[in-house]
Amino acid sequence: MTSAGSPLAGRLSVSSTHFEDRLATRDSTFVKALILTLSLSFFALFVVLPLILVFVEAFRKGGETYIASLTDPDAISAIKLTLLAAAIAVPLNLIFGISAAWAIARFEFRGKQFLITLIDLPFSVSPVVAGLIYVLLFGAHGWFGGWLQANDIKIIFAVPGIVLATIFVTFPFVARELIPLMQSQGREEEEAAIILGASGLQTFWRVTLPNVKWALLYGVILCNARAMGEFGAVSVVSGHIRGETNTMPLHVEILYNEYQFAAAFAVASLLAFLALVTLFLKTYVEWQVERNVAVENDK
Amino acid sequence: MSIAIQSIAKSFGSFRALDDVSLDLPRGELVALLGPSGCGKTTLLRIIAGLETADAGRILLDGQDATEKHVRERQVGFVFQHYALFRHMSVFENVAFGMRVKPRKERLADTEIRRRVNELLDLVQLGWLKDRYPAQLSGGQRQRIALARALAVEPQVLLLDEPFGALDAKVRKELRRWLRRLHDELHISSVFVTHDQEEALEVADRIVLMNRGRIEQVGTPRQIYEEPATSFAYSFIGNVNAFHGKIEGNFVRVGGDLLPHARTDLTDGEPVVAYARPHDTEIIGDAPEVAGVAARVNRVLSNGGISRVELIANGPERGGAKDYFEVEVSSEELSRMALENGQRVRLRSRRLSLFRDQASG
Amino acid sequence: MSSASRVLPGFGLSLGFTLAYLSLIVLIPLSAVFFKTATMDFERFWSVVASDRVVASYKLSFGMSLLAAAINVVFGLMLAWAIVRYSFPGKKIVDALVDLPFALPTAVAGISLTALYAPNGWLGQLLEPLGIKIAFGPYGVLVALVFIGLPFVVRTVQPIIEDFDIGFEEAAASLGASRWQTFRRVVFPALLPALLTGFALAFARAVGEYGSVIFIAGNIPFVSEITPLMIITRLEEFDYEGATAIASVMLIVSFILLLVINLLQGWTARSTRRSA
Numbered sequence: 001m002t003s004a005g006s007p008l009a010g011r012l013s014v015s016s017t018h019f020e021d022r023l024a025t026r027d028s029t030f031v032k033a034l035i036l037t038l039s040l041s042f043f044a045l046f047v048v049l050p051l052i053l054v055f056v057e058a059f060r061k062g063g064e065t066y067i068a069s070l071t072d073p074d075a076i077s078a079i080k081l082t083l084l085a086a087a088i089a090v091p092l093n094l095i096f097g098i099s100a101a102w103a104i105a106r107f108e109f110r111g112k113q114f115l116i117t118l119i120d121l122p123f124s125v126s127p128v129v130a131g132l133i134y135v136l137l138f139g140a141h142g143w144f145g146g147w148l149q150a151n152d153i154k155i156i157f158a159v160p161g162i163v164l165a166t167i168f169v170t171f172p173f174v175a176r177e178l179i180p181l182m183q184s185q186g187r188e189e190e191e192a193a194i195i196l197g198a199s200g201l202q203t204f205w206r207v208t209l210p211n212v213k214w215a216l217l218y219g220v221i222l223c224n225a226r227a228m229g230e231f232g233a234v235s236v237v238s239g240h241i242r243g244e245t246n247t248m249p250l251h252v253e254i255l256y257n258e259y260q261f262a263a264a265f266a267v268a269s270l271l272a273f274l275a276l277v278t279l280f281l282k283t284y285v286e287w288q289v290e291r292n293v294a295v296e297n298d299k
Numbered sequence: 300m301s302i303a304i305q306s307i308a309k310s311f312g313s314f315r316a317l318d319d320v321s322l323d324l325p326r327g328e329l330v331a332l333l334g335p336s337g338c339g340k341t342t343l344l345r346i347i348a349g350l351e352t353a354d355a356g357r358i359l360l361d362g363q364d365a366t367e368k369h370v371r372e373r374q375v376g377f378v379f380q381h382y383a384l385f386r387h388m389s390v391f392e393n394v395a396f397g398m399r400v401k402p403r404k405e406r407l408a409d410t411e412i413r414r415r416v417n418e419l420l421d422l423v424q425l426g427w428l429k430d431r432y433p434a435q436l437s438g439g440q441r442q443r444i445a446l447a448r449a450l451a452v453e454p455q456v457l458l459l460d461e462p463f464g465a466l467d468a469k470v471r472k473e474l475r476r477w478l479r480r481l482h483d484e485l486h487i488s489s490v491f492v493t494h495d496q497e498e499a500l501e502v503a504d505r506i507v508l509m510n511r512g513r514i515e516q517v518g519t520p521r522q523i524y525e526e527p528a529t530s531f532a533y534s535f536i537g538n539v540n541a542f543h544g545k546i547e548g549n550f551v552r553v554g555g556d557l558l559p560h561a562r563t564d565l566t567d568g569e570p571v572v573a574y575a576r577p578h579d580t581e582i583i584g585d586a587p588e589v590a591g592v593a594a595r596v597n598r599v600l601s602n603g604g605i606s607r608v609e610l611i612a613n614g615p616e617r618g619g620a621k622d623y624f625e626v627e628v629s630s631e632e633l634s635r636m637a638l639e640n641g642q643r644v645r646l647r648s649r650r651l652s653l654f655r656d657q658a659s660g
Numbered sequence: 661m662s663s664a665s666r667v668l669p670g671f672g673l674s675l676g677f678t679l680a681y682l683s684l685i686v687l688i689p690l691s692a693v694f695f696k697t698a699t700m701d702f703e704r705f706w707s708v709v710a711s712d713r714v715v716a717s718y719k720l721s722f723g724m725s726l727l728a729a730a731i732n733v734v735f736g737l738m739l740a741w742a743i744v745r746y747s748f749p750g751k752k753i754v755d756a757l758v759d760l761p762f763a764l765p766t767a768v769a770g771i772s773l774t775a776l777y778a779p780n781g782w783l784g785q786l787l788e789p790l791g792i793k794i795a796f797g798p799y800g801v802l803v804a805l806v807f808i809g810l811p812f813v814v815r816t817v818q819p820i821i822e823d824f825d826i827g828f829e830e831a832a833a834s835l836g837a838s839r840w841q842t843f844r845r846v847v848f849p850a851l852l853p854a855l856l857t858g859f860a861l862a863f864a865r866a867v868g869e870y871g872s873v874i875f876i877a878g879n880i881p882f883v884s885e886i887t888p889l890m891i892i893t894r895l896e897e898f899d900y901e902g903a904t905a906i907a908s909v910m911l912i913v914s915f916i917l918l919l920v921i922n923l924l925q926g927w928t929a930r931s932t933r934r935s936a
């Protein structure tokens with residue numbers, strides 16, 4: 001579903017001393033203490049504690065069990081499948097995002113706003129429904145089920161289904177970063193490049209792409225995180241065949257349901273680590289953009 | 300390159316941006332497209348550049364039909380209003396861009412490109428900024444870099460969209476003079492768009508005055524200022540006093556007052572507007588038998604050799620609405636007249652220009 | 661003047677690819693739900709979507725999603741306020757970690773929250789003597805939905821607080837308003853559209869959520885089964901019609917929420933522009 005706000009465009013954090021130094025915007029010590037206590041306790045309870053728990057539980061039975069859980073053949077094949085699904089879904093959605101942003105931000109046409117809404121649609125569909133729709137199309141009793149069976153092609157309960165479901169749930173990530181940014185940048189730089197004799201491709205590579213590189217990276221980071229972590233949609237189409245159609249999150253589920261908690265948390269810790277790397281990269285990109293905005297404003 | 304514009308029309312939805320515009324611009328001149336916002340001047344410039352397609356009409360560049368030519372082949376240099384400098388490239392790379400994207404066999408050697416860029420940066424006097432990024436430049440510097448970038452591809456014609464629009468007043472004046480000097484050095488045919496009459500009058504060889512998608516007048520700055528051809532030209536260029544009235548023989552009746560005129564082609568009763576520049580307007584003593592529009596002195600602003608007198612007419616036929624007039628007189632004359640605030644006087648013009656009044660007709 | 665640029669190439673190609681890809685991946689597959697539903701007769705459809713067990717799941721899913729979104733509005737606002745307005749140690753880390761529920765795979769969140777709130781878990785064992793049971797019941801669902809919804813509220817409200825012109829607060833103070841009056845009458849109305857948008861986003865996400873809920877809910881029929889689970893249950897019984905019928909109800913709810921969110925975001929954008 002929808003990520004909040006439009007994350008990257010025009011982010012510029014203001015130092016809080018800016019507010020605390022001014023009389024009119026300074027909250028009383030009591031109010032400040034109250035708000036900080038409530039909000040940070042809430043945050044610790046709901047966000048920080050679960051994160052810490054993953055790592056504690058992962059190492060509860062020692063490093064050896066931890067390593068063994070991750071090097072188990074089923075775990076390895078789950079890791080491989082997760083990487084494969086992301087390696088297909090992310091580039092495809094990247095190409096789609098660039099293409100959609102180019103059409104929407106550089107040209108005028110009817111129904112543009114509607115198109116933008118449609119692109120966001122996968123965010124508002126339950127992951128379970130996202131999986132179901134491919135079962136309806138390609139499952140044994142689906143529209144194309146008979147034909148696929150006759151030709152011995154497996155999509156549902158097989159890797160292609162997992163890839164499709166992953167593409168669906170990560171569909172809007174790159175597009176929704178690029179579209180607002182490219183709309184706000186306008187098309188003048190590209191027009192200038194064309195007037196100076198650049199071809200369409202030269203303009204794209206030398207002017208458009210460098211101008212959106214951070215937003216592009218941001219979209220890819222978020223897209224990748226979701227692609228590797230998706231559970232619901234993939235669960236519906238996977239069939240949970242060990243060593244074949246299990247992704248990392250599904251492997252976590254199986255281990256957990258078999259009461260192999262330490263192993264489940266070991267694989268989970270890998271995913272949690274991935275989430276932390278994602279947050280770090282995301283924050284890094286935001287700082288880069290903030291710095292660029294600061295340079296532009298500082299003239 | 301000479302530019303011929305033949306019967307160009309362009310609409311955006313139901314809005315007519317350009318309505319059958321024809322214009323000939325000779326080679327080597329610096330031309331201003333002048334008019335209020337929404338008059339179609341920027342659209343015309345973009346059509347000349349090939350950034351916009353006309354609905355009808357043709358563009359000839361040096362006598363050759365360029366209507367269907369792609370912007371890349373028109374050999375135009377274009378300076379955008381907000382410069383459109385490539386934000387991720389250094390100043391140097393911005394200027395070099397046009398030379399670097401040429402097909403390999405037409406492309407200059409890298410050393411030659413460097414030499415040319417340095418030359419252009421020297422021309423715009425900003426060689427010392429070549430490693431900076433656009434975000435680190437002032438508005439005036441960006442403007443000059445945008446110009447150097449446009450010149451780098453050796454265009455046959457230079458098109459500038461509101462080149463001074465985004466600058467503050469002082470920088471604006473400097474750049475104006477600088478652009479004029481540059482043009483005198485290079486003699487490249489140039490067209491710039493502006494809504495600022497002072498800018499057009501000061502810089503251009505020729506002014507094309509536009510209003511509501513049509514050309515009102517084409518002429519030298521002097522012609523445009525001294526001999527406005529239309530009512531719009533009069534009201535748009537320079538300060539002007541406007542008297543609305545009706546023809547009555549050799550006079551224009553303005554409310555209860557009469558203004559003498561010398562036109563013979565107008566019939567009695569025709570609604571007209573009479574224009575007079577402040578320096579062509581005279582203040583004379585108030586007496587009932589004297590022809591002239593009655594007014595009261597409101598304020599006298601004197602600084603230097605020329606003083607400005609602001610006057611108010613408050614005719615009952617205007618429903619109490621006030622009309623403001625301005626008269627320029629020399630300081631000696633002002634002291635001779637010894638005007639006082641509130642004093643009743645009459646206004647008359649040495650040079651009155653009459654137009655049929657479309658507003659009330 | 662905004663008109664189609666004739667100088668930039670690739671309009672047909674980019675729009676064509678966009679529409680084709682959108683249709684293949686999203687539109688055609690989604691339409692399958694409605695085509696499949698349309699082949700059912702109404703009585704069969706109704707017997708599925710209005711069966712007692714499914715209705716109980718609606719009540720749980722919608723009720724807990726509303727409650728979770730409401731909790732997130734209260735604490736999300738405080739957290740966003742703290743991050744923007746106060747300086748405190750570790751602020752940058754808190755700011756970055758707000759997105760954790762978004763970046764952490766839902767299955768991981770699910771098992772972690774379960775372990776935390778289970779009767780023998782870190783928090784569960786503190787709560788059990790008090791007679792509070794979180795995991796394996798309706799409140800477990802609530803906890804999971806609060807977790808995944810938090811970033812939606814914080815990240816919607818935070819930029820509005822950042823951009824809020826402190827001139828308004830100074831003006832209010834200069835006119836004699838107390839700090840509380842200023843907040844209630846000047847600041848809060850400006851934040852309201854964003855708060856409602858954040859609420860709607862968190863709610864929409866919560867209604868469809870599966871991975872983080874399924875471990876902690878206990879999945880007791882009529883008590884702690886969420887609607888997405890009802891789809892899964894039908895699928896596991898190979899009852900594709902039944903699964904599709906419930907999915908069509910969920911999709912319609914999604915579309916309505918999408919519409920509401922679009923309207924709210926439009927409102928937020930307009931009211932920000934006005935106060936800018």
